[in-house]
Amino acid sequence: PSAKGRSMLKWTVGLAVLAFLAVPQAVAAQDMDDGPPQTGIVTMSKMKVPMGEDRGKVMEWIEKMVTPMERANPNVIAFYVLQHYYGADSRDVVLVRVYKDLAAIEAPCGDPCQAYREANPLPEEGTPEREEMMEMWQTFMKYNGRHSDEIFTARLDLAAN
Numbered sequence: 001p002s003a004k005g006r007s008m009l010k011w012t013v014g015l016a017v018l019a020f021l022a023v024p025q026a027v028a029a030q031d032m033d034d035g036p037p038q039t040g041i042v043t044m045s046k047m048k049v050p051m052g053e054d055r056g057k058v059m060e061w062i063e064k065m066v067t068p069m070e071r072a073n074p075n076v077i078a079f080y081v082l083q084h085y086y087g088a089d090s091r092d093v094v095l096v097r098v099y100k101d102l103a104a105i106e107a108p109c110g111d112p113c114q115a116y117r118e119a120n121p122l123p124e125e126g127t128p129e130r131e132e133m134m135e136m137w138q139t140f141m142k143y144n145g146r147h148s149d150e151i152f153t154a155r156l157d158l159a160a161n
Contacts, residue, residue: 040077040154041099047147048091057139058093064136070097072116075104093143098154105151
């Protein structure tokens with residue numbers, strides 16, 4: 001590289017090192033009397049579902065089966081179904097769940113979910129309602145089988161709610 005290129009590289013590396021060193025001090029500078037920042041755990045499951053008949057079935061499954069269970073689950077603080085509005089891929093459907101901590105992700109739902117299932121049983125086998133339900137489930141699984149998952153921590157003390 002030229003002398004100018006080496007100079008720019010030195011500045012870039014120098015700034016990166018300074019930024020790296022400054023972060024721990026900024027974190028340590030927080031008032032320790034306030035305790036650690038309050039956090040939540042956010043999971044995102046994204047699947048690509050094309051517009052059309054399949055999307056209708058997937059969204060109906062989410063509406064009828066997924067959402068009620070998430071609402072019943074005491075481990076889930078918040079649940080959102082995001083559909084693409086603007087950007088790179090209109091097929092995106094994202095299921096977002098917010099939990100108190102990592103343990104809550106795998107904690108059993110227990111009685112609330114059991115009570116919901118008992119109050120809302122699946123339609124009987126051999127009925128048109130059951131066939132429709134199974135078709136929705138199969139379509140949902142067609143796309144959910146190729147979904148991607150992400151887990152984030154969220155600084156709740158910095159949230160705007």
